[in-house]
Amino acid sequence: MIDLCDDVRFEAFIPGLNKFILDVSQLDVDMLGEADYNDNYEWVDFTAKAINFTIDRGADLYNNNGFARADASTLTVRSLEQDYDPQDRDAVFPGMPVRVTVDVDGSWERLYTGKMQSINTEYTAEGKPITTLIAQDDVERLSNFSVWRGDAETVVERLTAVAAETGTTINVSGTSDIQLAPKETPAPAWDVIELAITSEGGFIFPTANGELNAWMRGYRDNTTVINFSDTCDDTNDKWHSYSAINVEKSAERVVNIVKIINIATAGLDGQDKEVTLELWKNQGSVDVYGPKEVELRTNMVELSDAGELAQFVLTAFSTPETGVQSLEFRPTSTEFTTLDVGDNVTVEFSNVLDSDFMVSSVSHDVDADGWRTTVGLFKRNDVAKTWL
Numbered sequence: 001m002i003d004l005c006d007d008v009r010f011e012a013f014i015p016g017l018n019k020f021i022l023d024v025s026q027l028d029v030d031m032l033g034e035a036d037y038n039d040n041y042e043w044v045d046f047t048a049k050a051i052n053f054t055i056d057r058g059a060d061l062y063n064n065n066g067f068a069r070a071d072a073s074t075l076t077v078r079s080l081e082q083d084y085d086p087q088d089r090d091a092v093f094p095g096m097p098v099r100v101t102v103d104v105d106g107s108w109e110r111l112y113t114g115k116m117q118s119i120n121t122e123y124t125a126e127g128k129p130i131t132t133l134i135a136q137d138d139v140e141r142l143s144n145f146s147v148w149r150g151d152a153e154t155v156v157e158r159l160t161a162v163a164a165e166t167g168t169t170i171n172v173s174g175t176s177d178i179q180l181a182p183k184e185t186p187a188p189a190w191d192v193i194e195l196a197i198t199s200e201g202g203f204i205f206p207t208a209n210g211e212l213n214a215w216m217r218g219y220r221d222n223t224t225v226i227n228f229s230d231t232c233d234d235t236n237d238k239w240h241s242y243s244a245i246n247v248e249k250s251a252e253r254v255v256n257i258v259k260i261i262n263i264a265t266a267g268l269d270g271q272d273k274e275v276t277l278e279l280w281k282n283q284g285s286v287d288v289y290g291p292k293e294v295e296l297r298t299n300m301v302e303l304s305d306a307g308e309l310a311q312f313v314l315t316a317f318s319t320p321e322t323g324v325q326s327l328e329f330r331p332t333s334t335e336f337t338t339l340d341v342g343d344n345v346t347v348e349f350s351n352v353l354d355s356d357f358m359v360s361s362v363s364h365d366v367d368a369d370g371w372r373t374t375v376g377l378f379k380r381n382d383v384a385k386t387w388l
Helices: 138-142 155-166 189-200 283-289 304-317 380-387
Strands: 008-014 042-045 050-060 069-079 097-104 107-123 129-136 146-149 170-173 183-188 203-206 212-215 224-229 244-248 257-265 272-281 293-298 323-329 344-349 353-367 370-379
Touching: 050 107, 050 203, 069 107, 069 138, 069 203, 107 138, 138 189, 146 155, 146 189, 155 170, 155 189, 183 189, 183 257, 183 272, 189 203, 189 212, 189 293, 244 344, 257 304, 272 283, 272 304, 293 304, 323 344, 323 353, 344 370
Parallel strands: 170 212, 224 344, 257 293
Antiparallel strands: 008 042, 008 097, 050 069, 050 353, 069 129, 097 107, 107 129, 146 183, 203 212, 244 323, 257 272, 323 370, 344 353, 353 370
């Protein structure tokens, strides 16, 4: 069982007398700051002062287009500690690095890395503070960091260049031969990254250590992390039960029409131009399930690549499949709490389902009543859904 006092740490990076804001998310290496600080900074454990915390990371499952999109990861901590009340003290402040770690067989593994965004305090009738601390990861910063790209380059080159310019770590897996057009109109770095990933047909997502993983089309990690099943298997150290599961087969997840809008810088004014390309469709699927359209925004040089991307989507999603939209479990040990976006799991459900899935989102909810984890899942051949 997980000991919430000894096995989990919520920590904040507290400097000495001079507060500063870090520029990088890799907080275990050399520190870079925007202001001077003394040598008294350290990671301070605030776990005992928290009454509960939640972590949300990954993609929201199935938006109106039937797809998911990765957003900033969020850590929320609630506390009754007077020191957290910004009205009285500056023990915590926006921009302060924070992390959550768990003890896995003697090694402290990262569950979350980010920076404090806000401190909100409500007061009881007796005047006691209830403070909510909210932190977000590097995706939030990238959404407010403007970049532009003046040259045509490959997807990997674009990601590498944006990572270098913004001080972000992007770990690229797989290969790509898609050429991207110049993007000279300044735009948020996260938007430029998503244009590149969508053009490729890949998937980019934040990690527990504050970095980004970028998977090119067709890449996947097939190492199984957990075997979820409703049948106990004590001989399998990866086996875990689940407390709730949402299994469905729905036409709402079908895509049979693909609309692509390609964006590129053209003309002497240096402004982006948008070109709406033809519609690609699977007429047989339209006849059976009705029109189900998705709009993709790309940044390609060769518009012939758009047709290949559209066919990739139609091949994967023209027919609904039985799948797991979400699964909830109560981790029996800290090893299972490190399940993360991009991990591979298997799910067995009665005689209906026995398949491999990729984790597209993970949410932890931890309080005195225990640890609850909810994961969003995609069928292994549905990886494309995670970048739309």
